[in-house]
Amino acid sequence: xxxxxxxxxxxLDNDKEGDFMPQWASxxxxxxxxxxxxxxxxxxxxxxxxxxxxxxxxMFLFYIIIWILFGIANYFDLKMAxxxxxxxxxxxLIFIIVIGAPDFRLTLESLWKETTRQGTIIMGSDRTKTEIxxxxxxxxxxxxxxxxxxxxxxxxxxxxxxxxTLNSEVSNEILVNIFTPNTPLHDGAVIIRGxxxxxxGAYFILSSNENFEKTTGSRHRAALGISEITDSLTxxxxxxxxxxxxxxxGVMTKMKDENTLNEYLSLFMK
Amino acid sequence: xxxxxxxLIEPIRYIGSRGFAEMVVKFFDRHDWLIYVVAxxxxxxxxxxxxxxxxx
Numbered sequence: 001x002x003x004x005x006x007x008x009x010x011x012l013d014n015d016k017e018g019d020f021m022p023q024w025a026s027x028x029x030x031x032x033x034x035x036x037x038x039x040x041x042x043x044x045x046x047x048x049x050x051x052x053x054x055x056x057x058x059m060f061l062f063y064i065i066i067w068i069l070f071g072i073a074n075y076f077d078l079k080m081a082x083x084x085x086x087x088x089x090x091x092x093l094i095f096i097i098v099i100g101a102p103d104f105r106l107t108l109e110s111l112w113k114e115t116t117r118q119g120t121i122i123m124g125s126d127r128t129k130t131e132i133x134x135x136x137x138x139x140x141x142x143x144x145x146x147x148x149x150x151x152x153x154x155x156x157x158x159x160x161x162x163x164x165t166l167n168s169e170v171s172n173e174i175l176v177n178i179f180t181p182n183t184p185l186h187d188g189a190v191i192i193r194g195x196x197x198x199x200x201g202a203y204f205i206l207s208s209n210e211n212f213e214k215t216t217g218s219r220h221r222a223a224l225g226i227s228e229i230t231d232s233l234t235x236x237x238x239x240x241x242x243x244x245x246x247x248x249x250g251v252m253t254k255m256k257d258e259n260t261l262n263e264y265l266s267l268f269m270k
Numbered sequence: 271x272x273x274x275x276x277x278l279i280e281p282i283r284y285i286g287s288r289g290f291a292e293m294v295v296k297f298f299d300r301h302d303w304l305i306y307v308v309a310x311x312x313x314x315x316x317x318x319x320x321x322x323x324x325x326x
Contacts, residue, residue, distance in 0.1 A: 024322040032321055040313035047305045051298040058291040065282075 053107045059096050066092055109205075109229040122194035123269045124150070128170045132192070133261055135175035136235050136244050145239030146179040147189035147219055149202070150268065154230035156191050156198070163188060163202035170197055179237075189222065189234070205229070209250070223247035233268045235261070 050060045066088055073081035097104075124132075132148060139146040149156065164185055168174060170192055178185045178200045188201035207224035223234040227247040234247040244255040246264050255261045298305055 024325050027321045027325055032317060035320075036313050036317050039316050040309055043309040043312045044306060047298075047309055051295055051305060054292050054295045057295050061291055 048111065049107060052111060053103055055103045056100065056107050059100050059103075063089070063092060063096060106229075123152075124170065124192065124195050128192070128195045129262075129265050129269055131170045131172045131175070132235060133258060133265065134172040136237055136261060137258055138172065138176050139179055139237040140242045140244050143239060143242040144176075144179050144181065144237065145186075145219055146175070146235070146237035147223060148175065148235040149189050149191050149204075149223075149226055150233045150235075150265075151191060151193045151198075152231045152233070152268070154232060156193070156202075156226075156230065156232060159189075159202045159204060159226075160191050160199040163191070163199035165199050166197045168197050170195055189226075207250070220245065220247075220252065224250060224252055227251070233265075235265075 050057050066085065069081070070085035070089060072078075073085045132150070136146065136148070166174075174197065175190065177183070178190055180186055185200040188203050190200045191198045191202050204222040204226040206218060206221040207228055209224060209228070217238070217240070219239070220236055223236040223245070224247050226232055227234055228250040231249070236245045236247060236252075237243075238245070244261055246253050246255060246261070248268070253264070255264070
């Protein structure tokens, strides 16, 4: 009973002093909130990066395990393991950066795919679609290589900025003229947004897909590469065989004839 | 001897061979909002360790 009164009296004493808040609360201020927010943003970025790709996460996990083992060695003051694991995290970090570079690049590109996704899209009219088909067929008949990329949700400005800006209406004649050999623009890709040819001579990152035939040319690899990292569709005309293929979502599909190409484009440009 | 030596490395082999990384990545791919929840708690733990724990 006495103990109960003691507690009540000590509580009242505390109230008199106006010390309502626990001691730790005095450590928190507006700067703590900003600190918390900045750490939160950083952790979100790290988690998004790490959890986007299985191989990147495996490397991250391996690195964390090494840190845990180092922590254990440190905690128990282990002489041998302590020395061995002390140097390992730094060396391992360099090693991971070197061997994981392709995966890091792929992850960053995939993250970019999500961040550049636009809410509204401008798709071309039926006339644009017909002009693209006519151009592809004409290039195919003449066995002239062609690379026509049609933008969807993901903005392709990053590639257009480094190419030759055209901003012209889509027409069969212009497209054929662009890809005619020995002309300044024939070597890159044409980017189409809505009913406009945004640019010509654009260069994409080549796909490193190992399942693809070794003999596949750089034009097809470029088409596949851009389809892996964006939701665009690319029409490729082979210089060697004159065949027309479509690259979308990292998959290359050879077109049997003009009608098949029309069906695919109609579905994509809906 | 061989069995004992193999057994010692078993915990690490177990993690490596179970496709743990793939499981986690797939899980967060399906429930990507959980990344924000995890990040929130990680940041909260950081604040606790830096600001609150030293005065407790």
